Amino acid sequence: MKKPLLRRDFLRATAIAGGGMLVACKWDSDSSSDTPAPRGTAADNTPPTADPNAERWTPNAFIRISADNFVTVIVGAAEIGQGTMTAIPMIVAEELDADWQRVSWEQSPASAITYGNPFWQGEGGLGDLDQAGLQITAASTTVRGYYTSQRRAGAAVRQMLLEAASDQLGVSVDSLTTRESFVIHEASGTRLSYGSLAAAAAEKSPPSAPALKSPGEFRLIGQSKQRLDAREKTDGSLAYGFDFEIPDMVTVMVIRAPRFGAILQSSDDSAAWDVEGYLGSHRVPSGLAVVGTDFWSAEQARKQIKTEWLMGSGEGLSTADLRDQFDTRNSLPGLPVRNDGLGVLSSLNGEITADYHFPYLAHAPMEPLNVTIDYRGSECDIWCGSQWPDMDALVAATVLGLPVTAVNFHNLLSGGGFGRRACLGFDYIQEAAHVARAVNRPLKVVWTREDDIRGGYYRPYTACRLSASLAGGAIDSWSHRVASQTLLISPLVEVATGLVTEEVQTSQGAKEMPYAILNVYVDTHSVINGVPTLWVRSVANATNVYAVETFFDHLAKQAGQHPLTLRRELLTEKPRHLAVLNAVAEMANWTPQTQDNLYRGVALFASYESLIAQLVEAEVVEQNNGTHKVAIRKIYSAVDCGTAVNPDLVEAQIESGIVFALSSALFGEIELEEGVVKQSNFHDYPVLRMYQTPAIETRILPSDHSPGGVGELGVPCVAPALANAIYAATGELYTSLPLNNNPSLVFE
Amino acid sequence: MTTPAPRETFALSVNGRVEQTDVSPDKPLLWVLRDELDLKGSKYGCGRALCGACTVHVDGQPTRACVTPVKAVAGKSVTTIEALSETELGARVQRAWTSLNVPQCGYCQSGQIMAVVALLKAIPAPTDPQIDEALSGNICRCGMYPRIRKAVHELAAGGFA
Amino acid sequence: MIRTALVTGLLGAALNVAAQAPHSFDPIAEVLQHPRCLNCHTFTEYPTQSRKMVDPISGEVSYLRFRHAQQVIRGEKGFGAPTLQCGACHQDENVADGKVPGAPHWHLAPLSMGWEGLNRGELCETLKDTDKNGGRDLAALVKHMEEDALVLWGWTPGGDRDTPPYAHADFIDLLKLWVAAGAPCPTN
Incomplete structure (x- = not known):
């Protein structure tokens, strides 16, 4: 684990107009923003009484205490549904001893230097950025990355408030306590609100090493508090990017390449002029930008425009051909990423082998992509729900030829992300900037659902070759080879330098295979083709853990062992793994002796500094025609995520991961035929619906470890646990997803 | 076209x-x-x-x-x-939603809530199959279906009044 | 190879026709058993949707019918659950460039008018049975097939949906021929 950046060195407090205080860091602004809209607090759903005009929004702030005793926490991470805007304020409010009913949140401006996640410290590779971390909401890092720095900030401010109270009352700091946004002098019964002390506290120097609470002293952390953003998400008042409007704004839809890499040759918009509200079209690098007065006119006009394209390299690409191509790669040695014992030999002589295949997947967040942009020549404002606002701002600045300080990026709450809004290709933001240059007036680029499904940046197509040998009823050797289209730049580096580099986004989940096997070998291939790919919730863990955990059950069967028993045997050195495994078996009342009409499968996974075991209970009935009818009855999860800051929101993330994973396990697939994406909307790219969702039970194991990530944790084990349950019934190893493609399986 | x-x-x-x-x-x-x-x-x-x-x-x-x-x-x-919070049922459904942390990203929830209010008006105490029939047209990509179902049952039992 | 298969198939079909005299109800059955009709003339508590399947070798067309995706149900009167009616999505006309089909009074036919899995004889008897067909005599049946907006939609289904065999006018002519012949029913 990386050492978190110690924010205390950089804290600076400032008195603010009206008697409040602001805790900021020492760097100057590299971005600014308008006064944000007031937000909800926990005082359920009463609008905050803090006057938003009482003090100006100041960049670089972490905590603001206003004279009327409201605490506002300025959050650097993005809210894509996972609960950031509740969890981060809880962490600050805990150490601050703030009254939770009077705590609110604001989204920070885009600035890695100020608001970057300390988790990524060193990942930027560049000077100050390197120290600050990236402002990216990805890899389940928000709570674990910001945890320590936010606690220190809260504790430092509390200390400063105590010192101010000490001065005012003429008593020692030791004689004072804090509780719910008041400093209390027990002896005299005096209570001073944080708001009344804030101005004086701002004159104090932030302590260099404020004392942090022990877990036993926590009043907020560990409590299932309501989401602070729940109200505006239930009354229709929250403006997502899709809803955001600026004066004189036009709406733009882009006609993008019918095949990835194709180039627009010509267009004919003569018929579009019959559409009322059509305002013209402009060529941009990604295609043709069609401008309308609003969504509907742009959409209607776009349908009337004919385009001709010069086909690119993607023309011949059909996903049906990839299976053989990837298997061919996997018959050759790849880049070794793990070699235990005589692992390299075991890769050559495995007696039990299986080839796995996983399709492209689209993220399909509920809110399709959109960017609102007001480019005024020398500066620019952008409103967008982004998981990577600092980079999106930088990319927009680059396209617009502006210094990044001239781009005001207003990050909005997103209607889902799953990785799509942290795009390594920066496709939507680059395109919007190009459109802004071409159209030269305030506008919003909107994507329809079809644009979203067909727009690329999919989870990469992946094949795994698993191979093992057994000796004396034990697994003697294990090898796992992955061929996947790469996400990062390593293949380009490979091409340029001839050097092969490890691609973590390919090896994860395979390399960390947790079982105690003497000889283990893992190697990877990075494949390049013209389909743009991206991380999708849990990234390669979803595919590699599927292969690991289903192959494990297959081996257990060959070895004559119960899958639960063999897992326990091979995890004796890993108590936290063993604990989640045992907990989930206990929840489902499953033992190796269980005999009933249900079939069960389990899978196990550790990453993001968290662990999970998931168990699927299913009825599997053989039908007359030889197919098996599968009814998923219940999914159990046992989670060790260290300290659960808000257990109910942890549970919600696990539930969410399960539903997300079932969608892809059962029917998630993007196919290309001659370079054209076949799927287009929720009818042919179905996602799980209410009636298909089984009962879900989740248990969070108590732990004092520091928090681990949970946003992706619930995803990787679901499909293998399900496949293992079916395997228990049919004895068939299901080596490709989605399972619905398997003609012998019918899901209820 | x-x-x-x-x-x-x-x-x-x-x-x-x-x-x-x-x-x-x-x-x-x-x-x-x-x-x-x-x-x-x-x-x-x-x-x-x-x-x-x-x-x-x-x-x-x-x-x-x-x-x-x-x-x-x-x-x-x-x-x-x-306009939903202006009705008693609408306000109750919204209270259930905030109390049970039903929304995640929240983007689908306007539609979910409208469907749930119609469901509870037509069938004050729906069974699970009736919930499935009323709400399976509303996708929640964050997968909050178990919470929506729970909220409907608690509302049917008179909760969040 | 494909050509040989096609020729053999056509010959076979011709021989079949020769071996079995055509019945005046046959073309009507062909229409009624098309997914455009069957998807809502079900015996189930729900409507179905269908996907066209084309055999890559023989070119033979078949339709895979499956339960309507949103767990839509028939409901008391065939208009869906009170909580999710057919009209929640289906308008009086096709919308969204025909991707969402629609016609006036979009609903399921009553269970008594279920046609799924019936052979031609059973289908024919069901069609004529006034206890099952909403009390329609033969003239009323022709009028229904000729004028009902939902029936007519079958020939303008929008999107990439197939239409039943025979143009609508031809179908009505065939129906009238059958009625004129005394509306005989085949035995199988």
């Missing part, structure tokens, strides 16, 4: 108020609500009645505004999420 019919004037009853709009009769209700009447609580998710994010009530019936031409609601009464 034909182009939309020319504008006509429609008197629409939305959230109890009569609104005059001058739009193509083919324009979907969703875009009239969002872009003409500035009611942006009803969401665009698919444009094909596949996801339910745009669900509003037309004469009390849950309806996908994204595929409903505005001419089809002339003379009918449209209710959107923005």
Whole structure:
């Protein structure tokens, strides 16, 4: 684990107009923003009484205490549904001893230097950025990355408030306590609100090493508090990017390449002029930008425009051909990423082998992509729900030829992300900037659902070759080879330098295979083709853990062992793994002796500094025609995520991961035929619906470890646990997803 | 592809108020609500009645505004999420949603809530299959279905009054 | 190879026709058993949707019918659950460029008018049975097939949906021929 950046060195407090205080860091602004809209607090759903005009929004702030005793926490991470805007304020409010009913949140401006996640410290590779971390909401890092720095900030401010109270009352700091946004002098019964002390506290120097609470002293952390953003998400008042409007704004839809890499040759918009509200079209690098007065006119006009394209390299690409191509790669040695014992030999002589295949997947967040942009020549404002606002701002600045300080990026709450809004290709933001240059007036680029499904940046197509040998009823050797289209730049580096580099986004989940096997070998291939790919919730863990955990059950069967028993045997050195495994078996009342009409499968996974075991209970009935009818009855999860800051929101993330994973396990697939994406909307790219969702039970194991990530944790084990349950019934190893493609399986 | 019919004037009853709009009769209700009447609580998710994010009530019936031409609601009464808290049931459903942490990203929830209010009006204590039948047209990509189901059951039992 | 298969198939079909005299109800059965009709003339508590399947070798067309995706149900009167009616999505006309089909009074036919899995004889008897067909005599049946908006939609289904065999006018002519012949029913 990386050492978190110690924010205390950089804290600076400032008195603010009206008697409040602001805790900021020492760097100057590299971005600014308008006064944000007031937000909800926990005082359920009463609008905050803090006057938003009482003090100006100041960049670089972490905590603001206003004279009327409201605490506002300025959050650097993005809210894509996972609960950031509740969890981060809880962490600050805990150490601050703030009254939770009077705590609110604001989204920070885009600035890695100020608001970057300390988790990524060193990942930027560049000077100050390197120290600050990236402002990216990805890899389940928000709570674990910001945890320590936010606690220190809260504790430092509390200390400063105590010192101010000490001065005012003429008593020692030791004689004072804090509780719910008041400093209390027990002896005299005096209570001073944080708001009344804030101005004086701002004159104090932030302590260099404020004392942090022990877990036993926590009043907020560990409590299932309501989401602070729940109200505006239930009354229709929250403006997502899709809803955001600026004066004189036009709406733009882009006609993008019918095949990835194709180039627009010509267009004919003569018929579009019959559409009322059509305002013209402009060529941009990604295609043709069609401008309308609003969504509907742009959409209607776009349908009337004919385009001709010069086909690119993607023309011949059909996903049906990839299976053989990837298997061919996997018959050759790849880049070794793990070699235990005589692992390299075991890769050559495995007696039990299986080839796995996983399709492209689209993220399909509920809110399709959109960017609102007001480019005024020398500066620019952008409103967008982004998981990577600092980079999106930088990319927009680059396209617009502006210094990044001239781009005001207003990050909005997103209607889902799953990785799509942290795009390594920066496709939507680059395109919007190009459109802004071409159209030269305030506008919003909107994507329809079809644009979203067909727009690329999919989870990469992946094949795994698993191979093992057994000796004396034990697994003697294990090898796992992955061929996947790469996400990062390593293949380009490979091409340029001839050097092969490890691609973590390919090896994860395979390399960390947790079982105690003497000889283990893992190697990877990075494949390049013209389909743009991206991380999708849990990234390669979803595919590699599927292969690991289903192959494990297959081996257990060959070895004559119960899958639960063999897992326990091979995890004796890993108590936290063993604990989640045992907990989930206990929840489902499953033992190796269980005999009933249900079939069960389990899978196990550790990453993001968290662990999970998931168990699927299913009825599997053989039908007359030889197919098996599968009814998923219940999914159990046992989670060790260290300290659960808000257990109910942890549970919600696990539930969410399960539903997300079932969608892809059962029917998630993007196919290309001659370079054209076949799927287009929720009818042919179905996602799980209410009636298909089984009962879900989740248990969070108590732990004092520091928090681990949970946003992706619930995803990787679901499909293998399900496949293992079916395997228990049919004895068939299901080596490709989605399972619905398997003609012998019918899901209820 | 034909182009939309020319504008006509429609008197629409939305959230109890009569609104005059001058739009193509083919324009979907969703875009009239969002872009003409500035009611942006009803969401665009698919444009094909596949996801339910745009669900509003037309004469009390849950309806996908994204595929409903505005001419089809002339003379009918449209209710959107923005007016829901004005009814006792709507306010209760919203309390259930906040209390049980039902929303994650929240984008689908206007539609979910509209569907749930219609469900509880028609069937005050729905069974699980009735919940499935009423709500399976509303996609929640964050997967909050178990919480929605739980909230419906608790509301049916008189909760959140 | 493909050509040989096609020729053999056509010959076979011709021989079949020769071996079995055509019945005046046959073309009507062909229409009624098309997914455009069957998807809502079900015996189930729900409507179905269908996907066209084309055999890559023989070119033979078949339709895979499956339960309507949104867990839509028939409901008391065939208009869906009170909580999710057919009209929640289906308008009086096709919308969204025909991707969402629609016609006036979009609903399921009553269970008594279920046609799924019937052979031609059973289908024919069901069609004529006034206890099952909403009390329609033969003239009313022709009028229904000729004028009903939902029936007519079958020939203008929008999107990439197939239409039943025979143009609508031809179908009505065939129906009238059958009625004129005394509306005989085949035995199988």
